[in-house]
Amino acid sequence: MTATPSSPLRRRVLQAMAASAALGPGAFAQVPGGQEILKRPIPRTGETLPVIGLGTYRTFDVGGSAAERAPLKEVLRGFVQRGGTLIDSSPMYGSAETVVGDLATGLGLAGQLFYATKVWTTGREAGIRQMEQSLRRLRIARLDLMQIHNLLDLDTHRQTLKAWKAQGRIRYIGITHYHEGAYDALEQILRTREFDFVQLNYSIAEREAERRLLPLAADTGTAVIANRPFAQANLFSRVRGKSVPEWAAEFDCASWAQFFLKYIVSHPAVTCAIPATGKPQHLEDNMQAGYGRLPDAAMRRKMAAFIDAL
Template structure:
């Protein structure tokens, strides 16, 4: 699908609305210096350093867990190439995602994209030495040393790994540090971490179908100056199953959406605390659809409520 460009009047209107609401959206390639060079791709600032990230990133869970055969990797190479061409920057992985790290690293190297990407992965083990070994292994697979973001996956041995990561950040081995979880039942635990530990990012679940983060965690992250990456922006596919037979409402065009994926993603990334959402896909046509959610007009609070009601 072709991205809808913003004209100058639309861009100015969006900047004004963002200034009033505190959303902090950067329109029309404002993140170009950091890799978001596609006109119309919107970006958000990382609170800890002011660096900008495009609002739509790329997850790798399941989709990048393939073998070495060219037929398996070719679709992912096309996805990664198109992702960058459309202004994408953040790609997220984990050692628990099978071959995803090494596949992402191999393709990034083959395409010469390292400098255009913000590469994030996680540590998912217990113990200081095991954590160090796993993080070094991940950085080798991703060919990213230093790495842009290392996160403690699902809060596993979180205090131990954050202590290591604070040391690594001081010496330049990691640029940003964070913690993650995929379940709303862990939001209180995530909140305790960011209330007591200096982190740059959290990664949590949030969607029209999973709105628990709105109660406490998203406001807390905003107050604490912590960037937020959203996993499960489609509630693990539940939203598509729920909306399969429901036509897209005509008013979706008011915020430049022509698919449910775009409408659901715009609901997520328009929350003022959210920095970036990371839908995963192995298909270029789905990637293009997702990326369009980071372009054009964004919903205000009234429109967000309308989206939520329509998708309920």
């Protein structure tokens, strides 16, 4: 039975998430310089994840030369140094899985990352081959999170994912989509409670998920990964030439990237946002969104109104 808005499950989930958002004890991971990164619990287990992860779409799809990979090596190194763990990829992202696997192994970071990737093909055997390939490319024996990408061949892959999870080859299973046109389907699937994670598009410019899906994720104890946090960079175009408002200092925000990311991760149902970057300076800026205070509900409304008025 689906939990109601006032159900004990939802109250437990929101209370746990609110505790971390309120900077409660144990909610942070220590990083260099004495700073602390906010972490949120995965509702089904209580395991915590830093609220800022790392996406790899386009940015990690590079060749094998040292010159091409050098900036990404620094991005990955800096990501872990600043407290990050969840890195998200997909077979459809070109060479991204291979680059992540090579760099993480070379840097000795494999044991410090939470690996998330996807299955994106049709047919049971093709799905198995693709997932085996992802493990080889990432250079790992067990995956933290495998997701059915864009719900492609959902009924087939959900059976394989459940079997792999039972065998210990996958720790968590999930579903993804990048567009609100799929929200009806995502809602139906979330109500089954079969999946530990849902990944969806959510940003201050794309707030449709706030209406039904984020409350439903809290109801069903489903972790949420937010993709397209900058609305495919469209948000930066909207604020070009404008300064971050002075009142953003009230939630320890010093840049537009932090403004956009803090809006996302201040929602109590969001577990992690995954901005993608191949530039170390952008990585450092993004990671700062996981530090310090977060906006409360009233401030979030003020932030959304500010962006809407641009």
